[in-house]
Amino acid sequence: KSSEVLYYHNPMWPGEGHSMKVKEILFNKKSKYQQVLVFESYSYGKVLALDDIVQLTEKDECAYQEMIAHLSLCSIPSPKKVLVIGGGDGGVLREISRHSSVESIDICEIDQMVIDVSKEFFPNLAVGFDDTRVQLHVDDAVKFLQQTPENTYDAIIIDSSDPIGPAQDLVEKPFFKTVASALKPGGVLCNQAESMWLHTHLIQDMLSVCLQVFKGSVQYAWTSVPTYPSGAIGFLLCSKDGPVDFLNPVNPLPFEAEKDLKFYNSQIHTAAFALPSFVKTELASM
Numbered sequence: 263k264s265s266e267v268l269y270y271h272n273p274m275w276p277g278e279g280h281s282m283k284v285k286e287i288l289f290n291k292k293s294k295y296q297q298v299l300v301f302e303s304y305s306y307g308k309v310l311a312l313d314d315i316v317q318l319t320e321k322d323e324c325a326y327q328e329m330i331a332h333l334s335l336c337s338i339p340s341p342k343k344v345l346v347i348g349g350g351d352g353g354v355l356r357e358i359s360r361h362s363s364v365e366s367i368d369i370c371e372i373d374q375m376v377i378d379v380s381k382e383f384f385p386n387l388a389v390g391f392d393d394t395r396v397q398l399h400v401d402d403a404v405k406f407l408q409q410t411p412e413n414t415y416d417a418i419i420i421d422s423s424d425p426i427g428p429a430q431d432l433v434e435k436p437f438f439k440t441v442a443s444a445l446k447p448g449g450v451l452c453n454q455a456e457s458m459w460l461h462t463h464l465i466q467d468m469l470s471v472c473l474q475v476f477k478g479s480v481q482y483a484w485t486s487v488p489t490y491p492s493g494a495i496g497f498l499l500c501s502k503d504g505p506v507d508f509l510n511p512v513n514p515l516p517f518e519a520e521k522d523l524k525f526y527n528s529q530i531h532t533a534a535f536a537l538p539s540f541v542k543t544e545l546a547s548m
């Protein structure tokens with residue numbers, strides 16, 4: 263890696279690489295779990311990378327954080343108790359806080375260094391931790407959910423990194439069973455679900471597990487995040503028991519909240535579930 267340009271190659275996207283011109287390296291240390299890197303880029307503002315995988319940039323984080331939070335919370339009548347798995351940068355917390363019905367937000371992030379680094383370098387994301395409804399648990403989500411009573415949360419958002427580091431347990435069936443158990447009746451899960459261009463098999467595996475574990479609806483949605491591999495990232499929206507019409511949200515954001523968003527709006531919400539034909543074919547066979 264020259265000081266000028268950082269190149270990203272990874273078994274998650276073999277055969278291709280991504281590069282960014284670096285203005286300045288701001289932080290680069292190994293935590294208990296992963297290498298934590300922050301740098302100022304020329305074209306996307308500050309960047310957070312974990313084990314050399316871009317997690318977020320100041321320029322395009324809005325697309326991911328707004329979608330993962332509002333696709334789920336706008337789909338249930340009045341979310342009160344919400345759990346975030348991962349998301350230690352605080353961006354998803356910032357979005358959840360826009361829902362006035364929410365009374366409490368638990369967040370379970372395994373790596374304290376991610377939280378500290380976000381507070382130091384990404385104040386516009388770490389602002390999510392300032393909300394008084396937020397309760398932070400620095401813990402392994404597998405353990406946290408095993409200790410969570412049944413029927414606790416209206417919504418669970420899994421804002422995880424890729425399943426090749428500390429997050430690899432978060433795509434297994436036993437884990438999804440603890441998620442379903444922790445959801446209240448009518449509760450929903452929104453899970454980071456990788457790229458439709460790169461990870462068909464991973465998405466099929468997750469979809470097949472979710473179809474077994476969640477008895478209501480399971481829908482794949484996607485958004486555009488230019489600094490993620492293939493420029494697209496998906497979400498799996500699942501409801502615990504009854505069907506949920508994820509495409510036509512029952513609890514749309516009021517104009518007062520939506521006007522502050524940079525990416526999400528009601529048309530984008532519905533459009534996110536429109537899938538290219540090759541994806542429909544690949545997922546239909548599940």
Ligand SMILES: NCCCN[C@H]1CC[C@H](N)CC1
Nearest residue numbers: 316317318349421422423424
């Ligand atoms: N809250 C930060 C987003 C974390 N989500 C992941 C980042 C890395 C991507 N390859 C997959 C999504």
